[in-house]
Amino acid sequence: MADVARRVSEEIDAPELVALVVRLGPTGVTGDLKNLIFAADGPKPKTVFRDAINNDIDIVQNEQYCLVYDRPLGSTGLTWKELTAWWAEREGMADAPAMDISRSLYQRLDRSLGDNNAERRILRTYADRYVQLGPDIPALIPQVYLHYDPYTKRQGCGGPFPPADGLPAATAQPGASRD
Numbered sequence: 623m624a625d626v627a628r629r630v631s632e633e634i635d636a637p638e639l640v641a642l643v644v645r646l647g648p649t650g651v652t653g654d655l656k657n658l659i660f661a662a663d664g665p666k667p668k669t670v671f672r673d674a675i676n677n678d679i680d681i682v683q684n685e686q687y688c689l690v691y692d693r694p695l696g697s698t699g700l701t702w703k704e705l706t707a708w709w710a711e712r713e714g715m716a717d718a719p720a721m722d723i724s725r726s727l728y729q730r731l732d733r734s735l736g737d738n739n740a741e742r743r744i745l746r747t748y749a750d751r752y753v754q755l756g757p758d759i760p761a762l763i764p765q766v767y768l769h770y771d772p773y774t775k776r777q778g779c780g781g782p783f784p785p786a787d788g789l790p791a792a793t794a795q796p797g798a799s800r801d
Contacts, residue, residue: 657677657679657690658690658691658692658763658766659679659681659688659689659690659766659767660688660689660690660691660734660763660764660765660766660767661688661689661730661731661733661734661763661764661765662684662687662688662689662734662765662767663687663688663730663733663734664684664686664687665683665684665687666684666767667681667683667684667685667687667688667767668681668682668683668684669681669682669767670682688767689730691705691708691763692708693708699760699761700760700761700763701757701758701759701760701761702724702752702757702758702759702760702761702762703757703758704761705727705761705763706720706723706724706727706757709723709726709727709730710723713726720757724752724757728745728749731745731762731764732745734764734765735764735765741764741765744762745762745764748762
């Protein structure tokens with residue numbers, strides 16, 4: 623209902639509805655989750671757009687150091703329970719006790735924080751809340767890569783870049799000339 627109210631309030635002049643929508647608070651972005659790249663425990667991943675229109679990103683360097691969540695989100699967003707289920711499958715821990723899986727994921731996320739004690743304190747506080755509230759709380763995702771730095775072949779991104787479907791390789795490469 624809240625989504626419907628937001629859409630209606632964008633299309634018609636209804637101050638009362640706008641006031642109600644404002645009281646609902648902020649929302650996330652619309653659309654399907656893509657490219658949740660996070661928690662690198664080594665060098666920052668280098669990414670390139672394979673298809674900017676569809677937001678298809680390839681990690682061309684340092685993929686082995688980061689985590690990439692590759693499942694769709696449910697209507698409630700990403701919970702710790704869903705994140706640990708993904709982690710268990712990724713790490714071959716499907717038969718392990720839930721607490722062991724959570725501990726393993728927590729340790730992996732903690733490694734990504736490096737020397738950042740402020741973020742580590744937040745992660746520790748989150749873990750305490752998890753113990754109190756259980757696995758259905760929203761997942762805490764540290765060190766998410768939101769910024770895209772365009773790289774060129776000259777900058778050493780592990781080229782050659784894969785050509786986009788149907789385009790000559792020169793036009794699919796960042797920094798390539800169209801002359």
